[in-house]
Amino acid sequence: MRNAExxxxxxxxxxxxxxxxxxxxxxxxxxxxxxxxxxxxxxxxYFMSVTAHGVAMAYVLSTFFIMGFGYFVAVTALGRPLPGxxxxxxxxxxxxxxxxxxxxxxxxxQASVLFTFYPPLTASPWFYxxxxxxxxxxxxxxxxxxxxxxxWKRENPGQPVPLAMFGxxxxxxxxxxxxxGVAVELVFQVIPASFGLVQTVDAGLARTLFSWTLHxxxxxxxxxxxxxxxxxxxxxxxxxxxxDTMGRVTFILFLIYSxxxxxxxxxxxxxxxxxxxxxxxxxxxxVTVPTLLTIFTISASLEIAGRLRGGRGLFGWIAALPWERPxxxxxxxxxxxLGFGGFGGLINMGYGMNAMVHNTSWVTAHFHLIFGxxxxxxxxxxxxxxxxxxxxxxxxxxxxxxxxxxxxFLGMMVMTLPWHWLGLQGQWRRVANFNYADPxxxxxxPLVVVSLGGGLVLLASALLFVRNLAVLHRSPVPTxxxxxxxxxxxxxxxxxxxxxxxxxxxxxxxxxxxxxxxYPLAQFVIAPSPAAMVHRxx
Amino acid sequence: xxxSSDSEPHALDRPWRIWAxxxxxxxxxxxxxxxxxxxxxxxxxxxxxxxxxxxxxxxxILPGSPARRQVLDRTPPTPVSQVVWTxxxxxxxxxxxxxxxxxxxxxxxxxxxxxxxVSVAPEFPHLAxxxxxxxxxxxxxxxxxSRTHQQMTEIAKAxxxxxxxxxxxxxxxxxxxxxxxAALAEAPPAIVRLVELGDPNRNIxxxxxxxxxxxxxxxxxxxxxxxxQEYIVRQLQMYASGERRNDVYxxxxxxxxxxxxxxxxxxxxxYRAGFR
Numbered sequence: 001m002r003n004a005e006x007x008x009x010x011x012x013x014x015x016x017x018x019x020x021x022x023x024x025x026x027x028x029x030x031x032x033x034x035x036x037x038x039x040x041x042x043x044x045x046y047f048m049s050v051t052a053h054g055v056a057m058a059y060v061l062s063t064f065f066i067m068g069f070g071y072f073v074a075v076t077a078l079g080r081p082l083p084g085x086x087x088x089x090x091x092x093x094x095x096x097x098x099x100x101x102x103x104x105x106x107x108x109x110q111a112s113v114l115f116t117f118y119p120p121l122t123a124s125p126w127f128y129x130x131x132x133x134x135x136x137x138x139x140x141x142x143x144x145x146x147x148x149x150x151x152w153k154r155e156n157p158g159q160p161v162p163l164a165m166f167g168x169x170x171x172x173x174x175x176x177x178x179x180x181g182v183a184v185e186l187v188f189q190v191i192p193a194s195f196g197l198v199q200t201v202d203a204g205l206a207r208t209l210f211s212w213t214l215h216x217x218x219x220x221x222x223x224x225x226x227x228x229x230x231x232x233x234x235x236x237x238x239x240x241x242x243x244d245t246m247g248r249v250t251f252i253l254f255l256i257y258s259x260x261x262x263x264x265x266x267x268x269x270x271x272x273x274x275x276x277x278x279x280x281x282x283x284x285x286x287v288t289v290p291t292l293l294t295i296f297t298i299s300a301s302l303e304i305a306g307r308l309r310g311g312r313g314l315f316g317w318i319a320a321l322p323w324e325r326p327x328x329x330x331x332x333x334x335x336x337x338l339g340f341g342g343f344g345g346l347i348n349m350g351y352g353m354n355a356m357v358h359n360t361s362w363v364t365a366h367f368h369l370i371f372g373x374x375x376x377x378x379x380x381x382x383x384x385x386x387x388x389x390x391x392x393x394x395x396x397x398x399x400x401x402x403x404x405x406x407x408x409f410l411g412m413m414v415m416t417l418p419w420h421w422l423g424l425q426g427q428w429r430r431v432a433n434f435n436y437a438d439p440x441x442x443x444x445x446p447l448v449v450v451s452l453g454g455g456l457v458l459l460a461s462a463l464l465f466v467r468n469l470a471v472l473h474r475s476p477v478p479t480x481x482x483x484x485x486x487x488x489x490x491x492x493x494x495x496x497x498x499x500x501x502x503x504x505x506x507x508x509x510x511x512x513x514x515x516x517x518x519y520p521l522a523q524f525v526i527a528p529s530p531a532a533m534v535h536r537x538x
Numbered sequence: 539x540x541x542s543s544d545s546e547p548h549a550l551d552r553p554w555r556i557w558a559x560x561x562x563x564x565x566x567x568x569x570x571x572x573x574x575x576x577x578x579x580x581x582x583x584x585x586x587x588x589x590x591x592x593x594x595x596x597x598x599i600l601p602g603s604p605a606r607r608q609v610l611d612r613t614p615p616t617p618v619s620q621v622v623w624t625x626x627x628x629x630x631x632x633x634x635x636x637x638x639x640x641x642x643x644x645x646x647x648x649x650x651x652x653x654x655x656v657s658v659a660p661e662f663p664h665l666a667x668x669x670x671x672x673x674x675x676x677x678x679x680x681x682x683x684s685r686t687h688q689q690m691t692e693i694a695k696a697x698x699x700x701x702x703x704x705x706x707x708x709x710x711x712x713x714x715x716x717x718x719x720a721a722l723a724e725a726p727p728a729i730v731r732l733v734e735l736g737d738p739n740r741n742i743x744x745x746x747x748x749x750x751x752x753x754x755x756x757x758x759x760x761x762x763x764x765x766x767q768e769y770i771v772r773q774l775q776m777y778a779s780g781e782r783r784n785d786v787y788x789x790x791x792x793x794x795x796x797x798x799x800x801x802x803x804x805x806x807x808x809y810r811a812g813f814r
Contacts, residue, residue, distance in 0.1 A: 199628030275570075275578065275593075276573070277573075278577065433735065438738065438739075497550070515566055537753070
């Protein structure tokens with residue numbers, strides 16, 4: 001096995017190890033909040049578990065997976081060795097050290113502040129420093145992605161950067177912008193407070209800085225799924241990508257519209273004027289554009305594949321698609337979950353409607369369906385496509401792969417649809433237990449049990465996923481040489497510089513961020529609000 | 539050849555630069571126009587707010603929503619405690635030094651609370667390992683009359699702010715004894731349940747929600763582990779009867795009045811044993 005392959009596998013192994021542990025914790029959390037397991041465990045244990053679940057899923061699984069996938073794309077799409085392998089390994093070990101540093105205080109009960117921190121709560125400083133190391137590792141990855149693309153452009157002047165790499169670099173650029181908010185919050189507010197250097201934290205400022213990160217981070221997790229939609233799914237279906245340009249525009253729109261929109265997470269917060277909230281909500285509405293572009297382009301690409309396979313009529317091409325192939329199946333299931341999750345997100349985005357579902361299970365359902373559902377099922381699909389190429393072995397049978405994907409889809413739908421409904425009924429989130437003796441809460445019981453059933457199916461799927469990869473490693477079948485990335489119907493010969501790099505878009509992001517976050521952040525300096533007492537949980 | 543193919547994308551690029559910038563700026567400026575000007579002014583008109591005020595509120599320069607009149611509460615506050623946790627007070631606590639507190643303890647406090655914070659009689663609380671903020675708050679309350687005690691009121695009035703903090707820091711730094719494993723095994727399940735989960739049917743929150751260090755209670759929450767049983771029983775009875783009333787928002791008066799005498803005894807025994 002070559003060095004670059006070992007690098008990718010090392011990242012994937014850390015990502016999915018964290019995923020498996022977090023899936024088990026998730027199932028336990030659902031059990032203790034259901035009528036079946038009511039009052040097992042203490043609230044302290046519950047919040048420790050939620051913190052570990054969130055950190056493992058949102059920071060460890062996503063970051064390590066995206067880094068590993070990025071290195072893989074840089075080598076395979078650009079067809080040249082990865083620059084700075086030593087740096088890549090150093091970043092990997094730094095991030096692993098960061099995970100350990102964060103995990104130990106969590107398990108000691110010294111960091112039960114959830115993955116979104118919630119200052120003025122402050123945990124052990126090692127928790128935050130560990131997470132800063134994970135982010136710093138990902139910054140090295142961002143720089144390596146930019147260096148790889150620049151070197152390729154130098155060697156291939158005037159040529160369009162392959163779409164998979166263009167999407168990866170768009171994600172890296174976005175991540176550099178994204179992490180500024182949380183990095184400033186941690187370094188200048190939360191870590192000094194956790195060391196006891198300051199006694200108060202301006203919670204409004206901290207929440208505003210975190211909102212800078214909070215929405216774009218979701219697109220950081222999402223973009224690998226979109227890269228797979230554009231570059232892997234049409235090939236797996238046996239067709240071509242309908243439009244390469246549409247892919248480039250999608251990734252660019254994600255870059256510019258994912259950042260100046262985070263204030264829609266603060267609609268109930270009093271520290272900002274409604275005008276700023278309106279501007280950011282309007283910009284949020286434009287985030288739907290790249291998603292709708294993608295649904296159109298990928299549906300068109302799949303239609304090409306379906307018709308090439310003999311599909312006829314208005315919908316006949318859908319039945320003609322090779323659904324037995326895990327990548328195609330995963331994309332179809334991801335689209336269904338993206339549909340439900342996306343419409344739920346439109347509710348969250350509206351000021352008035354958000355007020356009704358704010359801090360209820362609706363929100364939990366929404367982000368589990370989008371990230372846990374659409375995105376993670378595509379992580380599985382990518383792993384199933386990429387892992388054989390890294391390990392040099394082929395899956396002995398696709399049947400357990402398909403079963404695993406179906407279980408994940410069914411589990412996620414069964415878990416999150418009742419949560420949506422319970423959220424509309426007012427079931428609050430971020431609580432350790434429910435009093436089922438209360439007649440109103442007792443009425444929620446049956447739906448909570450149904451969603452627990454979904455959670456257990458998800459756990460079974462997570463175990464099956466790891467089992468499928470373990471079987472792959474012992475498989476006697478050598479890997480088949482087959483192309484991974486789809487060609488476009490009209491492969492681009494030359495593209496404008498705007499669609500081949502990020503200079504223009506960085507300028508626009510800067511302007512948008514200054515307009516959307518300039519005064520809302522400056523007001524904390526112009527007229528400081530009363531700061532909140534630091535509240536230590538360690 | 540390389541040069542021409544390199545310059546071509548830049549020629550192709552010009553309309554992209556212009557149109558992309560124009561589109562993005564149009565979107566954001568229409569957001570500004572709608573969100574900061576039109577909607578606040580229109581909504582403000584129906585709420586009887588002039589255009590200038592409505593725009594300032596939308597920008598967050600003036601408080602209040604553009605759509606609603608603000609009702610001011612003019613009821614004078616009647617706080618049960620005069621302690622205000624300002625950054626200055628928190629800094630005094632952070633700067634407190636146990637060494638300085640020791641002298642005052644050896645001079646005054648040790649006669650009842652012991653030099654190591656282990657009290658000499660059951661009616662006095664143990665202070666070893668107690669939260670510094672909790673000791674400070676009680677001393678301050680004695681000083682201002684929010685809590686009264688024959689001796690403590692006079693003693694606290696004689697101490698200045700910094701000395702209160704030093705004494706608090708001294709006792710906070712004294713080690714607790716180890717939990718008693720024998721007593722730990724004896725805790726009845728109903729009491730453990732009350733501590734860990736409370737009783738939602740009687741609106742009693744779990745004791746551990748505040749009284750476990752780091753759990754999320756107010757800063758002045760005392761640590762109850764290893765506290766004297768008689769002292770805890772007496773305080774809960776005083777809260778229940780309203781005789782003691784320096785608990786902010788009446789939290790402890792509400793909770794204690796809902797506990798049965800047997801539960802008060804059980805909880806006091808639980809915490810005496812060193813549970814956290």
